[in-house]
Amino acid sequence: GDSVTQMEGPVTLSEEAFLTINCTYTATGYPSLFWYVQYPGEGLQLLLKATKADDKGSNKGFEATYRKETTSFHLEKGSVQVSDSAVYFCALSDPGTGRRALTFGSGTRLQVQP
Amino acid sequence: NAGVTQTPKFRVLKTGQSMTLLCAQDMNHEYMYWYRQDPGMGLRLIHYSVGEGTTAKGEVPDGYNVSRLKKQNFLLGLESAAPSQTSVYFCASNGGRENTGELFFGEGSRLTVL
Numbered sequence: 001g002d003s004v005t006q007m008e009g010p011v012t013l014s015e016e017a018f019l020t021i022n023c024t025y026t027a028t029g030y031p032s033l034f035w036y037v038q039y040p041g042e043g044l045q046l047l048l049k050a051t052k053a054d055d056k057g058s059n060k061g062f063e064a065t066y067r068k069e070t071t072s073f074h075l076e077k078g079s080v081q082v083s084d085s086a087v088y089f090c091a092l093s094d095p096g097t098g099r100r101a102l103t104f105g106s107g108t109r110l111q112v113q114p
Numbered sequence: 115n116a117g118v119t120q121t122p123k124f125r126v127l128k129t130g131q132s133m134t135l136l137c138a139q140d141m142n143h144e145y146m147y148w149y150r151q152d153p154g155m156g157l158r159l160i161h162y163s164v165g166e167g168t169t170a171k172g173e174v175p176d177g178y179n180v181s182r183l184k185k186q187n188f189l190l191g192l193e194s195a196a197p198s199q200t201s202v203y204f205c206a207s208n209g210g211r212e213n214t215g216e217l218f219f220g221e222g223s224r225l226t227v228l
Contacts, residue, residue, distance in 0.1 A: 032215045043219035104156040
């Protein structure tokens with residue numbers, strides 16, 4: 001079945017450092033790819049998405065490019081802030097099943113220190 | 115601007131007790147989902163519904179039942195709680211006319227089974 005693999009955390013960075021969180025996937029068909037963010041005590045929020053190969057999703061300084069050849073969707077940000085501390089989830093859709101559900105990775109906790 | 119609302123937010127049960135989690139959405143979405151979140155495992159789909167009066171099993175349905183009597187509500191029931199069901203439960207919905215793939219999440223319900 002479809003699956004998503006994320007780098008394990010926690011990832012600890014100093015403010016203004018460069019961030020990369022790796023995400024690779026296995027899927028049949030042509031899924032859309034997503035990054036969700038979960039701040040402490042809250043539900044998940046959509047951060048960005050890409051619907052087809054070579055698309056780049058971006059939001060709030062975060063970016064990720066849908067790479068079909070490497071089945072990857074790595075999340076990057078050039079300069080992290082303390083307020084970016086959260087858990088980040090990579091996810092893919094399941095087109096063709098009729099469910100419109102998402103399959104999630106295990107999540108990566110990011111801690112940004114001042 | 116409620117979106118997806120879950121009740122209760124916290125609950126402690128003894129093994130063998132029953133309970134129901136309620137999810138309500140005010141976005142007129144057709145699709146609704148129950149996920150559980152466990153450390154290191156991301157979110158796993160328990161059950162879902164593609165419209166009023168319908169329910170279907172996800173990846174980890176054992177020990178849970180659901181009902182979707184009204185379009186805006188999706189109930190998750192535990193008939194005989196077990197310690198393995200200690201988790202954080204998230205409800206989500208999807209269902210604009212365009213399938214953007216985005217799920218809208220509630221804030222979560224933390225359940226502890228002793």
